[in-house]
Amino acid sequence: MKNKTMKAAVLEQFKKDLVIKELPIPTPKRGEVLIKVRASGLCGTDLHIQDGRLPTIKLPYVPGHETAGEVCALGEDVNCFEIGDRVIVAIDILCNTCRFCTTGRGNLCVNLTRLGFERDGGHQEYMIAPATNLLKFNDNVPFEKAAIIPDAVACMYHAIKNQAQVRATDRICILGVGGLGFQGIQIAKHFGAEIFCTSRNDEKLEIAKKYGADHIINTSKQNLYEVIKDITSGEMCDAVFDNIGINSSIQTGLDICRPGGKVIMVGYSEDTFQAEFQGTAMKEKEIIGIRGSNRRDLVETIRLVEKGIIDPYIYKTYALDDINLALEDLKNGKSLGRTVLKM
Ligand SMILES: [Zn+2]
Ligand SMILES: [Zn+2]
Numbered sequence: 243m244k245n246k247t248m249k250a251a252v253l254e255q256f257k258k259d260l261v262i263k264e265l266p267i268p269t270p271k272r273g274e275v276l277i278k279v280r281a282s283g284l285c286g287t288d289l290h291i292q293d294g295r296l297p298t299i300k301l302p303y304v305p306g307h308e309t310a311g312e313v314c315a316l317g318e319d320v321n322c323f324e325i326g327d328r329v330i331v332a333i334d335i336l337c338n339t340c341r342f343c344t345t346g347r348g349n350l351c352v353n354l355t356r357l358g359f360e361r362d363g364g365h366q367e368y369m370i371a372p373a374t375n376l377l378k379f380n381d382n383v384p385f386e387k388a389a390i391i392p393d394a395v396a397c398m399y400h401a402i403k404n405q406a407q408v409r410a411t412d413r414i415c416i417l418g419v420g421g422l423g424f425q426g427i428q429i430a431k432h433f434g435a436e437i438f439c440t441s442r443n444d445e446k447l448e449i450a451k452k453y454g455a456d457h458i459i460n461t462s463k464q465n466l467y468e469v470i471k472d473i474t475s476g477e478m479c480d481a482v483f484d485n486i487g488i489n490s491s492i493q494t495g496l497d498i499c500r501p502g503g504k505v506i507m508v509g510y511s512e513d514t515f516q517a518e519f520q521g522t523a524m525k526e527k528e529i530i531g532i533r534g535s536n537r538r539d540l541v542e543t544i545r546l547v548e549k550g551i552i553d554p555y556i557y558k559t560y561a562l563d564d565i566n567l568a569l570e571d572l573k574n575g576k577s578l579g580r581t582v583l584k585m
Contacts (some may be wrong), residue, residue, distance in 0.1 A: 250366030250495070251565045254302045256294030259566045260365070265367025267368045270317035275373050277329065277349040280585045281389035281559075282364035284568055286421070286511075288413070291359070292569065298360050306365035307333045307358030308582075310388035320373040328383075329376040330391050331364065332540055333357055336374075347580045364389075365565060367585055377537075379544050386582040387547065387554040390509060394500070395578050396535035396556055398426035398483075398542045401506050402433065403539070405532045408432025413481045415470065415498055418486035419450045423582040424555040426483060428454045432551050438479065442465060446578050453555060470498045478503065485509040492529060493517050501525040506532055559584040 246267045251260040283306075290296055291305055308346050309331040313323050323329070326562035335355035336343045354452045357363050357371055361400040379388050402408045415425040423439060430437050432456040438457045456572040459469050470478060480503050483494035487509030496506035496517055507529065516530065535543075547553045557579030560568040564583075571577050 248367035249561060249562055250304050250362075251306075252293060252302050253305055254294065260291075260292075260305075260569070262563055262565070265366070270315055270320075270370055272318040273320060273373055274317040274370050275320055275323060275329075275376060275388035277309070277311040277331065277371060277376075278314045279309055279311040279364050279367055279369055279585050281310045281386035281585065282306040282366075282562075283390040283391055283393065284565075284572055284577075284581045284583065286509075286571060286572065289573055293534075296359065300360070304362040304364075304366045304369075305358050306369075306583075307356065308361030308389045308391075308393045309357070309364030309369065310379075310385045311364075311369070313380055314368070323373060323376060323378075327376075327378050328381070328385070328388070329337050329378055330540070330544070331357060331369070331371045332375040332377065332537060333359075333371060333392050334375075334534060337359070346538070347536065349536050358468065362491070363562070364560065365583060367562070370526075374509075377540050377544055380548050383547055384552075386556050386559055386584055389582050390554050390556065390580050391543055393421050393534075395425045395429075395547070395552060397508070397532070398422050399429050399543045400539045401483060401508050402426060402429045403542075404483055406483070406504050406506050407484060407529050408433045408435050410478040412436070413438065413474055413477070414438070414481045414483065415495075416450075416455075416483045416493060417491055417507060418484070419455070420578070421486065421557075422459075423483075423485050424449055424453050424579050425570070427455050427554045429546075432546065438470060438473075443578070448506035449579065451487050451554065455554075456459055457491065459527050466494065467497055479543045481506060483508050487511045487515075488493075489515050496527050496529070499527055502527065504528045504530055507532050508532055516552055517579045555579050556582050558582075559566055561585075
């Protein structure tokens with residue numbers, strides 16, 4: 243790969259378009275792998291990054307934290323991978339020494355750095371990742387579907403399986419179904435739950451239905467509380483996933499969850515939320531955080547995708563050259579689900 247160059251989408255200034263540049267293809271160091279990126283997913287977080295809302299990000303750099311590709315060069319001391327392996331790239335680079343890493347909760351690592359955030363990510367033709375961040379997947383799974391496993395799929399998996407501990411007897415609701423929610427429906431279905439989904443967009447609700455939602459509610463036309471009260475005979479939901487993340491959406495979740503139920507904070511777009519003290523405390527309702535996922539969640543989600551139990555939903559693919567258009571579509575709500583750069 244010496245002296246060769248590649249295309250990369252570089253964020254040079256906040257609040258500005260990314261710039262497609264020719265950069266040298268990097269060489270993997272000890273313990274690292276060079277990956278030929280085949281698909282790189284776009285996330286709402288890419289918009290927050292572009293806006294300069296994430297203080298840890300230093301410019302210029304290459305964003306992109308949902309990556310799938312092929313191993314194409316190995317650094318020294320990399321034994322578990324071969325050239326040509328199909329891999330997804332875990333986002334979190336763990337310190338493996340803090341109390342969270344050593345007790346199986348690496349997603350809470352106190353010395354965390356992340357590919358696509360503090361280090362260059364996947365919006366380029368080749369990227370470097372530590373070998374410890376790679377997980378293989380089989381030929382059944384197309385790269386663009388595999389790409390969204392590390393974030394959109396695994397994050398919902400962690401939220402549903404670990405944070406909410408959803409079971410077959412549960413009724414759950416996903417508020418603001420979309421890029422993550424379409425994956426979440428399939429995961430909750432796998433655990434046997436009865437699923438409500440909300441959106442203000444009928445097209446999104448139709449997709450939700452197709453992927454297994456039992457009840458769809460358009461909150462611009464229907465009264466969410468009344469619909470759920472009616473269908474559940476007043477029992478309400480066991481767990482609510484707030485994929486909206488605005489000031490009022492946690493309370494919306496609390497309103498439709500049963501006493502002792504849980505609201506999981508999946509989405510974020512505003513900095514604070516407001517919730518009722520009495521109605522929450524006296525009914526022992528829980529508001530639960532969630533951040534990313536752990537390696538075990540990635541291993542399990544890959545298996546579920548390989549077996550066809552989860553079919554990652556991609557709304558649209560774009561060429562790397564069209565990244566600014568893709569981000570624009572995401573910002574303007576034109577993307578009804580996850581979108582992916584294909585290379
Ligand atoms: Zn993301
Ligand atoms: Zn750590």
